[in-house]
Amino acid sequence: MSQPSRAPSVPATAAHGRVTVAGIALAADCLGALYWPAEGLLVVSDLHLEKGSSFARRGQLLPPYDTTETLARLAHLIAHYAPRTVIALGDNFHDGDGPGRLSPHGRASLIALQRGRDWIWIAGNHDPDPAGGIGGSFAASLSIGPLTFRHLPSRDAPDGEIAGHLHPVARVAQRGRAVSRRCFACDGKALVMPAFGAYTGGLNIRDRAFAAVFGARKFSAHMLGEDRLYAFTASRCLPD
């Protein structure tokens, strides 16, 4: 055995499941994005671009490929859905200086993805201010029809709210083994997006933070699989 083999690349098709938020039918993609067919809108959240380089600046030399990888996955989604509009739902960069650290190749990739469509950067807690050199337009939140897109989920989230920030992950046991996956947390009224970034961690949906969002309402974890989503009531999922 000489050296590890190259990992397989992103699959040829875009596998997805369906979720409903405030009566709107959305495609929930297995890569962790939402697509609203009627509006031609693609939503991704918590890209945390340049997280690798952010850690590197603080002395932890992570391989700096996370931006490339994240943008490659996003390119795959955009190629498949050909959206009219893309919303990046906050924490788009790991820190406010992230845009400045983009490689020329990364910046060019990003600009290429924005060509011919609207691109909206929603402000996150990691990247609260608009940045230069990354195209698109900036907003604190955005409402389209019954849906409102914002970074931080509200306490007792109102109908139609789609937010990020929490990086939901669900854990399910079967045959004595536990499987953890990123998931969409949704109760039909509001939804919390999984984190899209290649180096992003996750928070278990049994954490208090999710109870604060959904209040007493039952919600489900739609876990990301290879070619479909797997749905479980949150209370049936395991804590960490």
Add this chain to the structure above:
Amino acid sequence: MAFAVERGELSLDRLFDQDMLGDDLEAWLAESALMKRTFRNCAIIAGLIERRYPGEEKSRRQMTISTDLVYDVLRKHQPDHLLLRAAYADAASGLLDVRRVSEMLARVKGHITHNPLDHVSPLAVPVMLEIGREMVYGEASDALLAEAEAELIKEAMS
């Protein structure tokens, strides 16, 4: 499997052929829990991440990085990275001595006798204890999710 061997549908000689140690083993190893654990260890030794101790204050979402994620990204973008080579060497010789397995396979070739037993053999105990301990990655874990989901649906409908 025992029935398949008895009926002649499954050839033990073919199953235990030395050629399993080539591409098949590499493909399995690359995705395995063993490999990711080994990579994590190399990453800790290299100072890339800190070792986490039990009882430590629960790390915030963005303060730590999962080495599994780093492993996946590295495999794709720089497969000859030093850490990957080190992890591979460790996995191949440290925990999974390929050379010795190869020699054993050569030794037993053509001499394998299949003996169906009534009870679990004491020699099988170490392997039996491993069941359920290894984390499952890839296709198998999707199958587990499908099974769990189906069971809950059945429960809900009964």
